[in-house]
Amino acid sequence: MVRVPIGQRIRERRRRAGMAQAALAKMVDISPAYLSLIEHDKRYIGGKLLRRIADALELDLDYLTADQDTRLVETMMELSAASGIEGLDTESAASLVGRYPEWARAFIKLHRNLQDATETALALSERLSRDPELMALSHQMLTQITSVRSFSEILAEHQDLGSDERRRFAGIIASESDALTSSARAVIDTLEHSGDAFRPTSPAREVDDFIIDNRNYFASIEEAAAVLRRDLGDERYLSDAALAQRLFSRHGVEVVFGPLHCARDVMAPRLEIAEGAAPSTIRFRLAQRLCALEFADLFEEIVATARVSSAETHDRVLRALARYAAGALLLPYMPFLESAEALRYDLDALGSRFGASFEQVAHRLVTLREPDNEGVPFAFLRADPAGNISKRFSIPGLRMPEYGGACPRWPIYTAFASPDQVVSQLAAIPGGAQYLFVARRVIKPAVIHGRPATVFSVMLGCEAHYADRIVYGDAYASRRDSVISRVGFECRSCRREDCGQRVHPPVFRQGLRERGEGAGDGPDRSPVQPALVLEGVTDGRP
Amino acid sequence: MDAREVGEGRRQILIAEDEPFIVESLTFLLERQGYDVRSVRDGAVALEELSSEPPDLLILDTMIPSENGFDVLRQLRQMPHGGAVPVLVLTAKGQESDRRQMLSLGADEFVTKPFSNQDLLARVDRLLGDAGRRP
Numbered sequence: 001m002v003r004v005p006i007g008q009r010i011r012e013r014r015r016r017a018g019m020a021q022a023a024l025a026k027m028v029d030i031s032p033a034y035l036s037l038i039e040h041d042k043r044y045i046g047g048k049l050l051r052r053i054a055d056a057l058e059l060d061l062d063y064l065t066a067d068q069d070t071r072l073v074e075t076m077m078e079l080s081a082a083s084g085i086e087g088l089d090t091e092s093a094a095s096l097v098g099r100y101p102e103w104a105r106a107f108i109k110l111h112r113n114l115q116d117a118t119e120t121a122l123a124l125s126e127r128l129s130r131d132p133e134l135m136a137l138s139h140q141m142l143t144q145i146t147s148v149r150s151f152s153e154i155l156a157e158h159q160d161l162g163s164d165e166r167r168r169f170a171g172i173i174a175s176e177s178d179a180l181t182s183s184a185r186a187v188i189d190t191l192e193h194s195g196d197a198f199r200p201t202s203p204a205r206e207v208d209d210f211i212i213d214n215r216n217y218f219a220s221i222e223e224a225a226a227v228l229r230r231d232l233g234d235e236r237y238l239s240d241a242a243l244a245q246r247l248f249s250r251h252g253v254e255v256v257f258g259p260l261h262c263a264r265d266v267m268a269p270r271l272e273i274a275e276g277a278a279p280s281t282i283r284f285r286l287a288q289r290l291c292a293l294e295f296a297d298l299f300e301e302i303v304a305t306a307r308v309s310s311a312e313t314h315d316r317v318l319r320a321l322a323r324y325a326a327g328a329l330l331l332p333y334m335p336f337l338e339s340a341e342a343l344r345y346d347l348d349a350l351g352s353r354f355g356a357s358f359e360q361v362a363h364r365l366v367t368l369r370e371p372d373n374e375g376v377p378f379a380f381l382r383a384d385p386a387g388n389i390s391k392r393f394s395i396p397g398l399r400m401p402e403y404g405g406a407c408p409r410w411p412i413y414t415a416f417a418s419p420d421q422v423v424s425q426l427a428a429i430p431g432g433a434q435y436l437f438v439a440r441r442v443i444k445p446a447v448i449h450g451r452p453a454t455v456f457s458v459m460l461g462c463e464a465h466y467a468d469r470i471v472y473g474d475a476y477a478s479r480r481d482s483v484i485s486r487v488g489f490e491c492r493s494c495r496r497e498d499c500g501q502r503v504h505p506p507v508f509r510q511g512l513r514e515r516g517e518g519a520g521d522g523p524d525r526s527p528v529q530p531a532l533v534l535e536g537v538t539d540g541r542p
Numbered sequence: 543m544d545a546r547e548v549g550e551g552r553r554q555i556l557i558a559e560d561e562p563f564i565v566e567s568l569t570f571l572l573e574r575q576g577y578d579v580r581s582v583r584d585g586a587v588a589l590e591e592l593s594s595e596p597p598d599l600l601i602l603d604t605m606i607p608s609e610n611g612f613d614v615l616r617q618l619r620q621m622p623h624g625g626a627v628p629v630l631v632l633t634a635k636g637q638e639s640d641r642r643q644m645l646s647l648g649a650d651e652f653v654t655k656p657f658s659n660q661d662l663l664a665r666v667d668r669l670l671g672d673a674g675r676r677p
Binding site for chain 1: 561563564566567568570571574605634655656657658659660
C-alpha cells in the first residue's frame with residue numbers, strides 16, 4: 001500500500017499552534033524522541049495514536065490519515081501507466097502529493113480532460129475524414145491536445161523547472177485547454193444533431209469523483225431514510241404496498257406494471273415498472289422514486305457541494321443519491337451492519353434476510369462507512385461480459401481501474417463462467433499486497449420474449465486481513481501459496497512480464513519495483529490458481 | 543553535455559511547425575537533451591534553411607503553410623545533399639494516407655499527434671544515431 005508522508009504536516013501544524021515537541025508528545029502520551037521520528041516520516045502511525053494527535057492539534061482526522069492523498073497517488077500512477085509515461089515511481093508520486101497536492105490534482109484533472117478530448121477527437125477523425133472543415137477542426141484539436149499533453153509531461157517529469165517556467169507552462173496548458181474546449185464547441189456547432197455525443201467532459205467520471213470524495217457515505221441521507229422508515233412502520237421488510245401507498249397518497253404517483261420499462265423522470269406522474277421484474281427490483285424502484293420525491297431538497301443541498309459542470313452531471317448525481325437513499329431505506333444501517341457481521345458477510349444470506357438482490361447487497365456493504373460503526377471496507381466493481389466497467393468504487397490501497405479493463409484473472413471475469421455461484425479469490429498483487437475478491441454473475445432477465453437479458457458481473461474486494469470476518473475467506477485460512485492467485489490490477493501497470501494474459505507491454509519494469517516486494521512475488525512463473533466456486537458445485541475446492 | 547556534442551559539436555535540429563506551443567515544448571525538450579534547435583513556421587522558409595544550412599535532423603509537420611510538408615520533403619530529397627538529412631514527420635491520427643505518401647517521399651520516421659515526449663525523444667535519438675552511419 002502507498003504511504004504518503006504525513007509527518008511534515010504534523011510538524012507544521014504543531015508549530016503553527018505554537019506548541020513545543022515535548023508538549024505535544026506529553027499530550028498524546030509518547031516520548032518526544034518518538035514524536036520526532038513520526039514528524040520526520042521515520043515512523044508511520046495510524047489508529048488511536050493518530051487520532052490523539054489529531055485531537056491534540058484540533059485537526060480533522062481526515063487531514064492526517066491521508067486517505068485522499070493515497071487515492072491521489074494511486075490515480076497518478078494509473079494515469080501515468082495508461083499514458084505510457086515511463087520512469088515515474090510510486091515514491092516520487094507520493095512525495096509530490098505530500099508536498100504539492102494541488103499540482104497532483106491538476107495533473108490528474110488535465111489527464112482526464114486529455115483522455116476525454118482524445119477520445120472525442122479520434123472518434124471525429126474516424127467519422128469525418130471526408131469533411132474538410134471538420135478535418136481541419138479535428139487536426140486543430142489534436143494539435144491542442146498535443147500541447148497540453150507535452151507540457152503536462154514536462155511539468156510532471158522535470159522537477160527542476162524554475163518557478164517562471166513552471167508558471168508559463170501551466171499558463172500554456174490552461175490556455176490550450178480553453179482553446180480545446182472552444183474547438184470542441186465549434187465541432188459540436190458544426191455537427192448540428194450530434195451535440196450530446198461530443199461533450200468535452202465525462203459526466204460519469206464526475207459522478208464517480210463525487211461519490212468517492214464523500215467516501216460513499218452520506219450521514220444526512222441515512223438520517224432522513226431512518227425517519228421515513230419509521231413513518232412507514234419500520235418493519236424489517238418494507239412491503240411494496242407500503243411504498244406504493246406512500247407514493248400515491250403523498251405524491252400522487254401511480255404505480256403501473258406493464259410490458260415497457262421506461263421513464264427515469266422523477267417528476268412523471270406514473271411509475272412504470274416492467275411486468276415480471278424480480279421482487280427485489282420492484283421494491284428498489286419504488287423506494288428509489290419515493291426517496292427522490294421525499295428528499296428532493298436534501299439532495300439539492302448535497303449536490304450544491306459537488307463540483308458539477310453540466311446539467312447532465314447534476315441529474316446523474318441526483319439519480320445516484322436516490323439509489324443510495326433507496327439502499328438506506330430498504331437495508332437500514334445498523335440492522336444491516338449487525339446482520340452482515342453476524343452472517344460473516346454472506347451476501348446471499350443477507351439478500352434473503354432483507355429481500356434484496358446480490359448487487360443491492362453488495363452496493364449497500366460498500367456504504368457502511370459511518371465513523372465508529374464501520375463495516376469491512378470494500379471496493380466495488382461491475383463489468384459486462386465484454387469487460388466494460390460500468391460501476392466502480394475504490395478504497396485506499398485497492399484502486400478499481402478507471403480506464404480500460406481490470407486484470408482478466410480477477411474473479412469478476414471468471415464469474416461469467418460460473419453462473420449463479422459466488423466465486424472468490426485470495427489475490428496477491430505485485431508489491432506483496434493481498435486482497436480477498438468475491439464476485440458473482442448477475443442477470444436481469446428479459447421480460448418480453450425475444451429481448452436479450454442484461455448480464456453483469458459484480459465484485460467486492462477487501463484487504464486480505466479482513467478475511468477472517470468473511471465467510472468466503474475460510475477457504476484461504478491456510479494462506480499457503482497453493483491457495484493464492486497471483487494477479488495484477490490492470491495490464492500496463494502490472495509487472496508480471498511473462499503473464500499469458502498480457503495484452504499491453506508493462507510500463508514498470510524490474511528496476512522500478514517498489515521496496516519491500518517479497519522474494520516470492522516476482523514475475524509470475526507459476527500458473528494462476530483457478531478461482532474457487534464456493535457454492536453449489538464444489539469442484540476445485542481444496 | 544554528452545555524446546551529442548562529440549565530434550563535430552552539438553547536433554542541429556530544424557523544426558518546421560507552425561503551432562507555436564508545440565515548437566516551444568519541442569525546443570525545451572530537445573535543448574535539454576543537448577541539441578541545438580532552430581525552428582521555422584512555413585515550408586518556404588524551411589526550404590531556404592535546408593538549402594543554406596542543412597541540419598542533422600528535420601522535424602516536419604505535414605500541415606505547415608506556404609509549401610506543405612509533402613512539398614518540403616519532396617524538394618529536400620532533390621537537393622544535392624538532401625538525401626542525407628533524416629526526417630521525422632509529425633502527423634495526426636486518422637491520416638494513414640498522408641503517412642503512406644510521406645513514406646514514399648522518403649520520410650524516415652513518424653510521430654503521431656498526440657505523442658508522448660519520451661516516444662518522440664527516443665525516435666530523435668535513434669535517427670541521429672543512424673545518421674552518423676549514413677553515406
